[in-house]
Amino acid sequence: MSKKINFQRANYVVTNLERALKLYRDVLGFKVIFSKDAPEDSYSYDVFDIERGSDMGFCVLGTDDEPNCLALTELRGATLDPVPSPRRAAIVLRLEHFDEAVDGAKALGLKTYKEDRLETNDGRIGRELGIVDFDGNLVVIYCILSATK
Numbered sequence: 001m002s003k004k005i006n007f008q009r010a011n012y013v014v015t016n017l018e019r020a021l022k023l024y025r026d027v028l029g030f031k032v033i034f035s036k037d038a039p040e041d042s043y044s045y046d047v048f049d050i051e052r053g054s055d056m057g058f059c060v061l062g063t064d065d066e067p068n069c070l071a072l073t074e075l076r077g078a079t080l081d082p083v084p085s086p087r088r089a090a091i092v093l094r095l096e097h098f099d100e101a102v103d104g105a106k107a108l109g110l111k112t113y114k115e116d117r118l119e120t121n122d123g124r125i126g127r128e129l130g131i132v133d134f135d136g137n138l139v140v141i142y143c144i145l146s147a148t149k
């Protein structure tokens with residue numbers, strides 16, 4: 001028997017929402033659905049192990065086809081510890097504007113990994129590249145160049 005699952009969204013913690021939006025909105029192309037200050041009883045304090053009373057905001061991003069698919073929890077004025085190796089999470093995005101996004105990430109001074117050739121399990125060929133955002137969160141972008149063999 002299958003169990004119904006609804007993937008609501010991924011969530012990254014960032015320290016400066018406006019700076020983060022330079023990547024997520026301006027380069028990658030997400031739309032801001034809404035943004036607000038976090039309530040004092042926000043569950044994010046517990047699940048992200050954030051000290052209660054910290055100045056925190058919340059922003060939900062989406063696309064035309066996938067509303068509310070990414071959230072950014074802003075921990076204002078904080079300094080985050082470096083992300084340990086190996087990385088434990090990433091979001092993976094298929095982009096039609098792959099080259100533009102790579103150029104945009106580089107223009108922001110973000111770390112980008114070497115581009116690699118992508119071959120999907122169904123034989124499609126493409127390109128992929130990793131981008132590390134301002135707070136150490138990993139975004140892997142890819143595009144498909146050819147259809148299934």
